[in-house]
Amino acid sequence: MSALFPTYNRLELEIAHGEGTKVTDTNGKTYLDFISGIAVCNLGHRPPSVQKAIEEQLEKVWHVSNLFPVSLQEEVGEQLVTHSCCDAAFFCNSGAEANEAAIKLARKYTGRTKVITFKQSFHGRTFATMSATGQGKIQEGFGPLLQEFVYLPYNDSEALASEINENVAAVMLEVVQGEGGVHAANAEFLQNVQKLCKENGSLFIVDEVQTGIGRTGKPFAYQHYDIEPDVITIAKGLGNGFPVGAMLGKGFLRDTFSVGSHGTTFGGNPLAMAAAKAVLAQIFDEGFLTEVNKKVDYFTEKLAENLQHIEEICEVRGKGFLIGIETSVNQGELLTKLRESGLLALPAGPQVLRLLPPLTVTTEELDEAIEKLEKVFTEMTTTVIQ
Known part of the structure; x- marks a missing residue:
């Protein structure tokens, strides 16, 4: 047993x-x-560069918590914002945590609760991210989900136009639905999402947990499509096996996550940041x-x-x-x-x-x-x- x-x-x-x-x-x-x-x-x-960075950090300090400054967070954050359309980073431990942070940020910033996602999407297995996921098999058996998530057909601009309004906190999507069958969004659809979000004061969240950090040939997959999301979530490739995630946001969102509004014990710890710094130095080249x-x-x-x-x-x-x-x-x-x-x-x-x-x-x-x-x-x- x-x-x-x-x-x-x-x-x-x-x-x-x-x-x-x-x-x-x-x-x-x-x-x-x-x-x-x-x-x-x-x-x-x-990879030798990442292994070396982790080994060197092991000889210094493993964990201090976010009660203290961690200079490596600033260095990795700078790498991420330099190569994206965002201005600030929040470090966590996984893709689900990054998406959880994005949902919290969108609700807090807008004062709204409704979030639009898409059928066959996958955003994680916490209650909020499971509720955001447009697949029934992920949600079965857990009772009532977090309220006010709406699932629309992917790549369908008309369906989005008919659903989005001034009550929507955010539209959240994957540029390529990985778990949902490897379906890529088309450029016109993504540009319409951005346009409708701006018109309605809703945040545009792109889940790059699987597609980010060079996986599609650019630092982030959204960069293929002439769009600029308000929030980007990443994990997986960021640490090359060392558990680490991040939520990136534009500058106007910075004050929404003020002191005490969100947090994590392990997020952004020195070992994770050492791994991420070495990964990004190579992949963002x-x-x-x-x-x-x-x-x-x-x-x-x-x-x-x-x-x-x-x-x-x-x-x-x-x-x-x-x-x-x-x-x-x-x-x-x-x-x-x-x-x-x-x-x-x-x-x-x-x-x-x-x-x-x-x-x-x-x-x-x-x-x-x-x-x-x-x-x-x-x-x-x-x-x-x-």
Whole structure:
């Protein structure tokens, strides 16, 4: 009998070692890791610069709480606001906490309670972020949710125009719905969201927990679309495996989170900030992101070319290295066979295979992944035909 609550459907393999794009399980089998801790290890496993920064901080101080100034918070905050449209940062421990802070900030600033989100969205599992999530399976069994969340069809400007008014505190969305099937927003829709929010005095919140920190080839995914959200939430890739999240906001929101209005014991602790500082120094480098985009173009073009003969593949979509392959083959069997071939991937809904390689992946590793994907898809579809 396990001493743990059975909240996870865990795989029957345990990772014992990781380096770069490769991980090795306790039986000695090595895999290409195209899960990256669910878009967390954007620099791969144990990147030397991040490991060095954490080791150096371990020799200084681990935790002091936010009763004291933490100069690393100022340094990481400066990196984040310099590379975004925002002006201030609040550090926490996870994406759910970042989104929780954003919801609190929007309600407090506007004095309103209604928040619009979208169907198939995912924003977290606290009561507020679960209530913001537009998926019934996340909410089932927990009784009444936090009130005044409205879920609209994604990419539907008309539905938003008919719902938003002067009673709406915020519109909250993901630029690419990761957990909801790897669906990207279109530019016109996002620009309409921004316009309608401004007209109604509502805040525009972009959840970049999965898409931020270089995952789509820019520091933040919203930067592909000529928009400027009022609030941005991040986590996952920010610490490359060290738990850390942040909420970023424009300057006019700064005084809303005054002393005592919000807080966290562990948020922004020196170890987390040391990790984040090292991560951002590498990922926010223009040359680094240029190379990422070259690899993205290479991978998506070759993926489409090599898989175009598989009739059971309906669509390949996404943004940057957040890629979804919609397929009619059995997803569970597909993921199992990919693991057996040495490639780790994950689902995004019942019919979408999600690929999240580290941004540091090499072209040789991308070729290896494509070879494994093509081989498994071909074997599965040939078996079905026979």
